[in-house]
Amino acid sequence: MNNVATRTPILELTNLSKTFANKVIFKNINLQVMKNDILSIVGPSGVGKTTLLRTILGLEPVDSGSFKFAGQVFDPTDHSQNQIGIVFQDYRLFPNLNVLENITLAPIQAQKQTPAAAVQQADRLLEFLKLTPQRKLYPFQLSGGQKQRVAIARALILEPQILCYDEPTSALDSSNKWQVANLLRQFQKQGMTQLVVTHDDQFAQKISSDIFQMG
Numbered sequence: 129m130n131n132v133a134t135r136t137p138i139l140e141l142t143n144l145s146k147t148f149a150n151k152v153i154f155k156n157i158n159l160q161v162m163k164n165d166i167l168s169i170v171g172p173s174g175v176g177k178t179t180l181l182r183t184i185l186g187l188e189p190v191d192s193g194s195f196k197f198a199g200q201v202f203d204p205t206d207h208s209q210n211q212i213g214i215v216f217q218d219y220r221l222f223p224n225l226n227v228l229e230n231i232t233l234a235p236i237q238a239q240k241q242t243p244a245a246a247v248q249q250a251d252r253l254l255e256f257l258k259l260t261p262q263r264k265l266y267p268f269q270l271s272g273g274q275k276q277r278v279a280i281a282r283a284l285i286l287e288p289q290i291l292c293y294d295e296p297t298s299a300l301d302s303s304n305k306w307q308v309a310n311l312l313r314q315f316q317k318q319g320m321t322q323l324v325v326t327h328d329d330q331f332a333q334k335i336s337s338d339i340f341q342m343g
């Protein structure tokens with residue numbers, strides 16, 4: 129746990145409500161994500177955890193409510209800032225690109241980094257994530273844990289202020305699950321704020337600074 133006196137909110141959700149075809153998915157959600165925390169959003173299947181995450185990522189509009197990032201009103205659908213990164217449950221790697229190309233595509237194409245600078249940064253991440261031997265392999269040649277670490281590297285290279293994970297343990301066996309828990313703790317030590325959607329209570333209890341229960 130961080131010292132309570134030093135905790136400051138980086139992301140604030142106020143009175144968020146969402147319906148799909150007149151079905152209320154969530155109503156008046158108030159949530160603060162504290163800087164450098166690992167906050168887990170937990171709850172039973174179908175309660176709206178992924179939908180809430182998608183609204184934070186600007187992939188799904190809310191019906192009402194507001195967002196603040198670092199104290200400023202913020203529109204999650206404006207993707208120009210890259211403040212919030214995501215590791216999807218199914219990783220969503222580009223099947224036709226190798227590991228290095230998967231990681232460098234966005235910095236080169238969207239952020240206009242030079243290929244040399246993007247590759248240098250990608251190689252640093254690959255080394256940290258123990259993926260250097262896999263740098264020229266394609267997604268179909270990787271294990272589940274390796275694919276997840278590539279997805280993490282692909283998010284990290286954009287230097288987000290918050291890194292989100294949707295069900296990070298659902299496709300992993302128990303040894304990979306605790307490896308990913310250790311990785312999240314290492315990122316926390318480096319100052320990263322992380323948001324984890326999970327139905328895995330044991331994982332949430334183990335890694336979280338704070339837990340937000342839905343449903």
Ligand SMILES: Nc1ncnc2c1ncn2[C@@H]1O[C@H](COP(=O)(O)OP(=O)(O)OP(=O)(O)O)[C@@H](O)[C@H]1O
Nearest residue numbers: 148149153171172173174175176177178179180327
């Ligand atoms: N695009 C959509 N259109 C209509 N209904 C949707 C849509 N996306 C999600 N829902 C519904 O919203 C509800 C919440 O779904 P969501 O995936 O957010 O739940 P969850 O808590 O993440 O579930 P799980 O733990 O099973 O992944 C479900 O009833 C789902 O069917």
